[in-house]
Amino acid sequence: MKHVRVGIVGFGTVGRATADIIAKHASLIERRSGVKLVVTAVCRRKPIPEAEAPEGARITTGWRELLDAPDVDVIVETMGGVDHSLQLLRGALEHGKPVVTANKKLLAEHGDELFALAVAKNLPIGFEASVAGGIPILRVIHESTAGDRLIALHGILNGTSNYILTQMESRSIDFDQALREAQLAGYAEADPTFDIDGQDARDKLCILARMAFGGRLDVNRIPTHGIRHVRSVDIRSAARLDRTIRLVASAEHSAHGLDLSVRPWMVSRRSMLAKVEDVNNAVFLVGDRLGTQMFYGRGAGGDATGAAVVSDLVEIARDLAAGRLSAKNVVGFLESRELELAPEPKPAGWYLRLTVNDEPGIIARVAEVLARERMNIDSVQQEPHSPKERLSLFFTVEPVSEPTIRRAVETINDFPFMVEPVLLLRME
C-alpha cells in the first residue's frame, strides 16, 4: 500500500474539512483508489492548538518549509488571497510537487503562468474545488464532453448572492436584512463586495469559459453586474410576472464570438434556474450533441469544498502511485489563442425598474423614450401602495440589443423625476 503524504497550507474551514475527510474516509479512499492519504504537515500563520491538528501531523507557521520537505508529496493551498498563494504554488511546482487549490481568484488572475509552469514540470494542479464547490464541473467539461462541441454555459456560481436572493423572495425581506443574515450565518464575508458585486462569479466564469471553449481570457473583459441594487420591490414585481431573480454567469457562442457576462436575470419560476435555492450552485452546459445538461449541488462550505479537494488528491495520489503524474487537466488553459468575444451581446428582453417622484405624465415620457429606440413594451406595472415621492414603476421590453437599452436608460436617468438610476435586469 502506497502512502501519499499531504501538506495543508491554511487551516480555516476548507483546510480543516479536508483534513477531517481524509481522516474519516481513510479506508473508503484506500479501498477505492488503492492509495492511503496521510496528512503529515499543517501550516498556518496563527499557531493551531495541538488538539485541533490532524493526528500525526506536524504543525508549522511558515509555508516555505513545506516546499522541500521530504515528508510532503502533495501540497494543498487553502490560504486564499493571491500574493502568498501564488508564491506557494510556484514554489511547490518548482520543487516538483503537485498542488491542489480552491483559489479561483488566483487562477483567474494567474492561471496562464501557473498552468504553463505545471506543463513545463509535467505536474498536475488540482482545482476542481475552485468552481462550484462540490459539483465536479471541471472534470465534466474536461473529460465527459471531450467528444462534443460546447455552444453555451450558464451558471449560478455564487452561493452568497443566491442565498440573499432566495431569502428575499421566500421571506419577503429586503436586501440589507438578507445580507446581514447571510453574514451572521457565515455565508457572506464582513466585506461582501466580492460576492454581491459579481466578481466571485466572474472569476469562476473565467475558469469555466477557458476550459469549455479553449483559449486565453482576461478576466477583466467580462461585463459584470451584481445584485447590490436589487430590492424587494423587484422580487415582488418578478413574482407578478411568475418569475424570480438569479445572478447568472453566462457564456454563449454566436457567429461573432463569445458573449460573456455576469448579471442578474429575471427567470421563469418554472425554470430549473429558479429551482436553485439558498447557497446551492448549478451549471448548465449546452453541447452540440449532448443538448442541455445541468449539474447541481452545494457551491460552497467546508464540507463540499473539502470533498472536492479530496477528489483531486485521490486522483493525484493514484497517478503518483502509478508513476504517471502529468499536467493533463490544463489543456484548455494552454491554448495560445485569445478567446474572441462578441463585440455586441445578442438581443435580450429587459426589465427596468424606475424609482420616481410621482408627477403626471411620467409613463408617457418613458414610453416615448422607449418608442424612439423602437422598443416594444411587454408589460408596465406600478408597485401598489408606495409613497408618491418614491414610487416604483416597472417596464419589461421585448428583445433589443444591450447598447440600445443602455442608451434609453441613460436618457431616462436624466429625467428630473428620477430619484435614483434605473435598475436593469435581463429577462431569461
Next chain:
Amino acid sequence: MKHVRVGIVGFGTVGRATADIIAKHASLIERRSGVKLVVTAVCRRKPIPEAEAPEGARITTGWRELLDAPDVDVIVETMGGVDHSLQLLRGALEHGKPVVTANKKLLAEHGDELFALAVAKNLPIGFEASVAGGIPILRVIHESTAGDRLIALHGILNGTSNYILTQMESRSIDFDQALREAQLAGYAEADPTFDIDGQDARDKLCILARMAFGGRLDVNRIPTHGIRHVRSVDIRSAARLDRTIRLVASAEHSAHGLDLSVRPWMVSRRSMLAKVEDVNNAVFLVGDRLGTQMFYGRGAGGDATGAAVVSDLVEIARDLAAGRLSAKNVVGFLESRELELAPEPKPAGWYLRLTVNDEPGIIARVAEVLARERMNIDSVQQEPHSPKERLSLFFTVEPVSEPTIRRAVETINDFPFMVEPVLLLRME
C-alpha cells in the same frame, strides 16, 4: 500525432452517431486530447450502402474478424442484445483490445465476468453510455465523489417512461395514446415491455448502485414496478395534490442495508424530479459531505449516447497513446462482497387508486381496512363525473412500511366491488 483506430460493431442509431461525431469533431478531439480518432472498420449483419459508411472505413458483416484485425485498436459495441455482444466483449479483451459499450443489459447481467476479465487483461471497458445517455454519471461517481461516502441515489433513468408520463400530463392523454406516440416518435420499441415495466431502469440502477456502494448485486433482487397501470385519472389526481408522477429508481442506505427499488413515485410539482420532462434523465446523489447533487441531461438518442461513447473513446485513446491502458474504472464492480439489501424498505407515504363498481359503504369498508393496519389517511378523493360502474377513488396514507400497505391492498383487492386491482404509488 498518434492515430487510434476504431472498429464499430452494429451500425444503428448509436453506431452511426458515434462515427458521425468522430468525423465532424475530429479536429476538436485532436486539439483537446492530442490523439486522432479514425474509424477504420464498421461491422453490421445487414450490408451497409457504401455511401453511408464512414469515409475510409472498410465494411464487414462478421464481427469476429475485428478481434484480431491489425487495423483496429479499440472496439465499440452497439449491437445491443446479450449473446453476441457478450462474445464480442470477451473476444476483444482476450485479444488485448479495449472496448466501449452502451449495453446496460449486458453489464447488469454479465458485468462480473466482463470486469474480471478486463482486470485480468489490464484493459478498460468504457460504459459511460450505458446509463443516463449523455450524463457523465459513472465518471462522477468514480472520480469526483472519490473522497465522499454516498448515502443515497435516485434517478429518472428511463426516457421512454418519462416521455409517456409527461405527455399524459401536459396533453391530458391516456397511457395507450402516449405509448403509441412514443413508438411513432422512435422513443419506444415495438415491444415496449422493457421500458414501461421498469427493467431498463432496473439494469441501470444495478450498474449505478454497484459503482456507488461497491459490491456485487444480482439485478433480479431489485424490486421493480413499471408505469403500465398508471392512468390519466392518476395524473389528474396527482395534479389536485399539486403533484405529478415519475418512474424513480432509488438506492438508499439504512442501518439495515441498502433499500433498492424501481417504482412510480408521486412527487411534488415543485421538486426537481418533476422538472425532468420528456426523454430527459436525471440522477440525484446524496453524499455524506457533498450533500445533494443533481445531474441532468438527455438520457437517450443517438447523439447523446454517441457523445458518451466518444468521451470514453477519447479517454481510452489518450491512455493508449501514453502507453497506460488500465482497468481503473471498474473498481466498484470487483469488490467480492455482496451488497447487503435491507430486509424491509423504510416506511413511506402511499397513494392508492381503487377502481370500483359503486355501491353504498365502499369508503367506510376501505377506511376500516386501513384503520385495522393502523394507517392514517391523509386524503380521500373521488374522480368527478366518472361512471358508477367504473368509479375511481383515491386515498393517500401517512408513512407505513411496504408489507403493511401491501397487506391492506390484498384485502381491498378481494372486495367484490373492486373492478381491477389497486394501483399503488409511493409518495415522495
